[in-house]
Each structure stands twice: as structure tokens, then as C-alpha cells.
Amino acid sequence: MKKVWLLTLTILSIVTLHAQNPFQITFGPYLQNVTEEGATVIWGTSGDALSWVEVAPDGNDHFYAEERPQFFQTKLGRRTVGKLHTVRIRDLQPGNFYRYRVCSKEVLEMNPAKVVYGTTICTDVFRHLPFRFKTRSADQDSLALVIVNDIHENSEMLGNLLADVKKGGYDFVFFNGDMVNNMSSEQQLINGFIGKSTKLFASEIPFYFARGNHETRGNFSDHYLDYFPTSTNEPYYAFRQGPVFFIVLDGGEDKPDSDIEYYGLADFDRYRADQVAWLKEVVATEAFRSAPFKVVITHVPPINTTWHGPLEVKKHFLPILNEAGVDLMICGHLHAYHYISAGESDCSFPVLINSNDASVSIRATSKSLNFKVQNAQKELVKEATLTK
Numbered sequence: 566m567k568k569v570w571l572l573t574l575t576i577l578s579i580v581t582l583h584a585q586n587p588f589q590i591t592f593g594p595y596l597q598n599v600t601e602e603g604a605t606v607i608w609g610t611s612g613d614a615l616s617w618v619e620v621a622p623d624g625n626d627h628f629y630a631e632e633r634p635q636f637f638q639t640k641l642g643r644r645t646v647g648k649l650h651t652v653r654i655r656d657l658q659p660g661n662f663y664r665y666r667v668c669s670k671e672v673l674e675m676n677p678a679k680v681v682y683g684t685t686i687c688t689d690v691f692r693h694l695p696f697r698f699k700t701r702s703a704d705q706d707s708l709a710l711v712i713v714n715d716i717h718e719n720s721e722m723l724g725n726l727l728a729d730v731k732k733g734g735y736d737f738v739f740f741n742g743d744m745v746n747n748m749s750s751e752q753q754l755i756n757g758f759i760g761k762s763t764k765l766f767a768s769e770i771p772f773y774f775a776r777g778n779h780e781t782r783g784n785f786s787d788h789y790l791d792y793f794p795t796s797t798n799e800p801y802y803a804f805r806q807g808p809v810f811f812i813v814l815d816g817g818e819d820k821p822d823s824d825i826e827y828y829g830l831a832d833f834d835r836y837r838a839d840q841v842a843w844l845k846e847v848v849a850t851e852a853f854r855s856a857p858f859k860v861v862i863t864h865v866p867p868i869n870t871t872w873h874g875p876l877e878v879k880k881h882f883l884p885i886l887n888e889a890g891v892d893l894m895i896c897g898h899l900h901a902y903h904y905i906s907a908g909e910s911d912c913s914f915p916v917l918i919n920s921n922d923a924s925v926s927i928r929a930t931s932k933s934l935n936f937k938v939q940n941a942q943k944e945l946v947k948e949a950t951l952t953k
């Protein structure tokens with residue numbers, strides 16, 4: 566009798582627990598690495614799941630008009646099961662809009678002989694419109710983006726700075742490093758900025774990331790590319806969209822690798838040196854050379870500070886960039902605004918160092934690149950236009 570009661574109580578506890586914590590999407594979906602032919606969609610679920618993205622072309626027909634192609638996360642030919650879902654949508658056309666929804670099927674039991682599924686959930690396309698995004702194109706005439714940095718988990722500040730992203734018609738948002746204080750858990754990333762970004766724009770407008778020195782810290786920092794995948798599988802990468810070619814560099818940590826703060830775990834001198842060969846290849850490409858505007862985005866500035874990391878950025882990257890015809894470099898890290906005109910420093914191009922409480926919006930065509938720095942009160946700090 567006692568055993569029956571115990572069993573009943575256990576079953577009731579499991580049922581109650583499940584009722585209290587139903588299978589659900591815990592964060593996202595947010596877009597990453599949107600290219601001319603593909604896009605990566607990332608989201609999390611409260612339990613293990615088999616997940617997929619359904620994609621429809623843009624149009625007035627209902628998402629339910631027909632069965633939509635499904636894309637799964639796969640590894641070595643097998644569909645993967647887990648709580649973090651990273652699905653690459655492929656075979657898209659440049660400069661086109663697409664609609665999508667994400668779906669997750671709960672996995673209750675998984676062993677070689679049997680897989681038991683639970684609830685299937687999808688983002689709503691019945692009461693709400695499906696998510697919609699646009700692939701990038703080298704041929705697009707104009708480009709608009711907005712950059713913020715050094716948010717350090719202040720999601721309220723992030724909300725103030727990026728409240729108008731959807732209204733502003735931006736192609737993407739750029740996070741130029743130190744969005745968190747360190748990387749210790751997934752929840753820290755969600756609370757710090759992914760949650761707010763998803764609420765404001767990130768299911769439909771992608772964000773790109775230039776890693777800051779604070780994202781190199783913490784036991785979870787090895788998972789950086791799981792949440793912010795790039796075309797190179799490194800935090801540094803490059804791409805062209807419309808009239809602008811972007812080079813995204815990773816300056817690593819700011820103090821010497823041997824500093825006590827890093828507890829013997831830093832190896833950034835070699836990491837920065839390794840980027841040099843890659844950077845030389847990038848500036849030699851036709852895509853870079855033919856772009857009307859060339860913009861470098863890097864968290865750690867090569868000037869206005871003499872700490873070790875910035876000096877290394879200056880030593881390794883500046884000689885190449887000075888010869889490459891760069892039009893503008895945008896940095897963060899110093900938590901203060903600086904604008905250094907071309908030739909005023911060791912840089913042959915202007916350097917804009919953005920503060921931690923301001924945004925930089927850029928609008929470019931093949932003839933001009935306009936940038937505006939605005940603080941959290943939307944007051945104009947600086948505006949300039951570079952022309953060709």
C-alpha cells in the first residue's frame with residue numbers, strides 16, 4: 566500500500582511539475598549570419614527537442630497555404646536533439662524577403678532503440694504574421710545600420726538606444742563588443758542583451774557581433790560561436806553588403822596575457838598575430854577592393870589608449886589597414902566618445918570611438934556614407950558625411 570502511494574505521489578509530482586513548467590521556447594528566435602544565400606536562426610527550449618525552421622517566400626498567401634520547406638540542425642548527417650537550436654536556412658536568393666516560423670518537438674526519451682516525443686510547439690503564424698527577413702545583396706543601392714557597444718548587460722540602456730530599430734529601416738544592428746561583463750552562462754547572455762534584442766528586432770533584423778574583451782572572460786566564453794556564428798567560424802570575419810565592405814576584427818584582451826587577472830588562460834598575442842594573414846587575404850579580394858566604402862569594426866581601438874591590447878591592434882592591423890584604403894574605423898571599449906580625423910593620429914582614416922551610452926547610425930550609398938552619433942536622449946553628438 567505504501568509503495569502504491571509513493572508511486573502515485575511520484576507520478577503526481579511529475580505531472581504537476583510538467584504543468585508548472587510546460588515545454589516552451591525560452592529565448593529567440595534571433596537571426597545570425599544572414600548572407601546572400603542563407604540565414605541562421607537560433608532559439609532555446611526548456612527541454613530537449615528536435616527542431617526545425619519552415620520557410621516561405623514573401624507574398625500575400627497565408628503561411629498555411631501549403632506545406633513549407635523545413636530546415637533542421639544536423640551534424641554528420643543526423644538531425645540533432647538539444648535545448649539550443651541553431652538552424653541554417655539555405656538556398657535563398659540575394660536581396661529577397663522570406664517568411665519563417667520555428668518549431669520544436671519535445672524529446673522525452675531517446676535511446677538507440679526508441680525515441681519518444683512529447684509536445685510540438687511553433688511560433689505563431691495564425692494570430693500573428695510570420696517572422697520576415699531579407700537576405701543581403703552586394704547589389705543593393707543603399708545600406709543602413711546602427712551600432713552600439715559596451716552595454717555590459719544594461720538591457721534598459723540597450724532598449725533606449727535601439728527602440729527605433731524597426732522604424733528606422735535598418736538592414737542590421739552591430740554589437741561592437743562588451744555586451745556582457747563576462748560569459749558565465751546562457752542566461753547571462755539572454756538577460757544581458759539577447760532577450761531585449763529579440764523583443765525589439767532580432768527575429769527579423771539580424772545583429773552582427775564584434776567580440777569585446779569581456780566576451781573572452783568566463784567559463785562560458787568557449788561557447789561564443791554557438792550563439793554568434795560567423796562565416797569564418799572565428800570571431801573575426803568580413804562581408805560586403807551593398808556599397809560597404811565590413812572588416813570585423815577581434816582585438817582580444819586589453820592587458821598582457823600574463824596578467825594575474827587572466828589566471829594563466831590568456832593567449833591573445835598569438836591569436837591577434839594569427840589574424841594578420843587572414844586580414845591580408847581579405848584586403849586583397851576583389852569584393853573589398855571594389856567596394857565604394859570600406860569600414861572596419863573592432864571593439865579595441867588602436868589609438869587613444871596605451872594598454873597592451875590596443876598597442877597590439879596598432880602593431881598588427883594598422884600597417885595593413887593604412888595601406889588598404891579604409892574609409893572609417895569604428896571602435897568602443899573606452900566608454901567615452903572620441904572622433905579622430907584622418908591623419909590626426911597614426912591612422913590614415915578617421916576613427917570613431919563610440920561611448921557606452923550612445924548609438925552610431927550609418928546610412929550609405931555608393932556616393933556617400935553618413936554617420937550620426939546620438940546619446941540615449943536622442944541628442945546629436947556628432948554627424949559627418951564621407952563622400953566619394
Ligand SMILES: [Fe+2]
Nearest residue numbers: 743777778898
Ligand atoms: Fe572593452
